[in-house]
Amino acid sequence: MSALHAISRTVGDLARTEAFYRDGLGFGRIAPPEPVPPPMLEALGLPDASATRLRMGIGAQIVEFLAVDPAGAPYPAEPLATDPFFQHVAIPVRDMETAMARLGGLAPRPISRGGAQRLPERSGGVTAFKARDPDGHPFELIVFPDGPAAARWAQAPGLFLGIDHSAITVTDLDAALAFFAGALGFSVAQRGLNRGPEQGRLDGVPDPEVDVVALVPPGRSTPHLELLHYRRPATTRPTPAPFGPRDRATTRLVLAVGDVAATIRAVEAAGYPVTVSRDGGTAYAAGPDGHGLLVVTG
Incomplete structure (x- = not known):
């Protein structure tokens, strides 16, 4: 396990x-x-x-x-959600407006354009906002409207409820699935294809089409892992990313x-x-x- x-x-x-x-x-x-x-x-x-x-x-x-x-x-300067080194932590919040007001005093660098975005039902119907910490690491605030994800956090206290998942951008979805689901034994919990103007504003990229695959580790299910595979736009960064543990663009799953x-x-x-x-x-x-x-x- x-x-x-x-x-x-x-x-x-x-x-x-x-x-x-x-x-x-x-x-x-x-x-x-x-x-x-x-x-x-x-x-x-x-x-x-x-x-x-x-x-x-x-x-x-x-x-x-x-x-x-x-x-x-x-x-790296001018990073994008499509970069192969992109990895965010998703933090469910009790109330998006209150959470963003608290966060706003620290002037994080936004990824999302136009504030928090409510995605259409086909993309889960969540309300989310992405930004970067002082080093450039991305994070996401998220409100789940209903369903198992909302139930998972219903009893959590406070405004910021925990870490629901970490999402990584991958350039080869089949290879990533072979590694995490094959070699490491994660199970596929959900698959979707997100696109449209709301997704574009959330991710800060034009006209995205992105596979979103939720993977649950063999043991405890929280936090879990999400794979983000952008069919478009294509990344211009090299892969694998040319960074090691000493470099600030690195995030590791423990x-x-x-x-x-x-x-x-x-x-x-x-x-x-x-x-x-x-x-x-x-x-x-x-x-x-x-x-x-x-x-x-x-």
């Missing part, structure tokens, strides 16, 4: 990041900043780096922020598994090289389009 234990992001300034996620998005500290454990640094290919980790939570979900010294490349060795074998059999810590308990791979996967014992 496995679960998405956390989302991990590389950032430039932990204090700035903490203030943004705390004051704008309702996250709280799980622990004070701490040195990144040596096995994790070994797996990430940074055995000699000085790195600090800040773990923050919202509800039962966790985001880990890593600051690495010396730092890598900054987030997968907690019962058998790290078996997961390593499955990832390697799928054709993705794996870096393993000396104790064998932590591993890292750059999966489809270079999206990071950190495997830990859990």
Whole structure:
């Protein structure tokens, strides 16, 4: 069994990041900043780096922020939702207007045009807004109108309810499904094709047509993973993305598994090289389009 234990992001300034996620998005500290454990640094290919980790939570979900010294490349200029390194966290909110008013004081860089967008029923009927944190990492505020997703968050307290999913842009949908559903055992929970002016304003790109595939890990279902495959517009960025864990454009899925060795074998059999810590308990791979996967014992 496995679960998405956390989302991990590389950032430039932990204090700035903490203030943004705390004051704008309702996250709280799980622990004070701490040195990144040596096995994790070994797996990430940074055995000699000085790195600090800040773990923050919202509800039962966790985001880990890593600051690495010396730092890598900054987030690329003028990023788009179609970029192969795009990965957002989706935060369900109790009330979109109130959430955006709280967030607005921190002046996030919007991805969406014209504020929050209500998608048509064929695209789920959700109301959503996408923006970027101070480093450039994207996030999404979302209101589910009804159905299982709304029921999943009905009893969560507060304005910002948790992390529903993390969505990654992929350029080859079949390859991504073979990796996550085949090698890692995720199950396809829902598939859709989103398009139209509302989707364009939400994503900040012209005339999009995007496959949206929800994948649930074998263990706990929250958070889950979404694949975003843009049939149009086509990306102009190289893939796999030319970034490593030291660079700020990187986000990693932290997968907690019962058998790290078996997961390593499955990832390697799928054709993705794996870096393993000396104790064998932590591993890292750059999966489809270079999206990071950190495997830990859990």
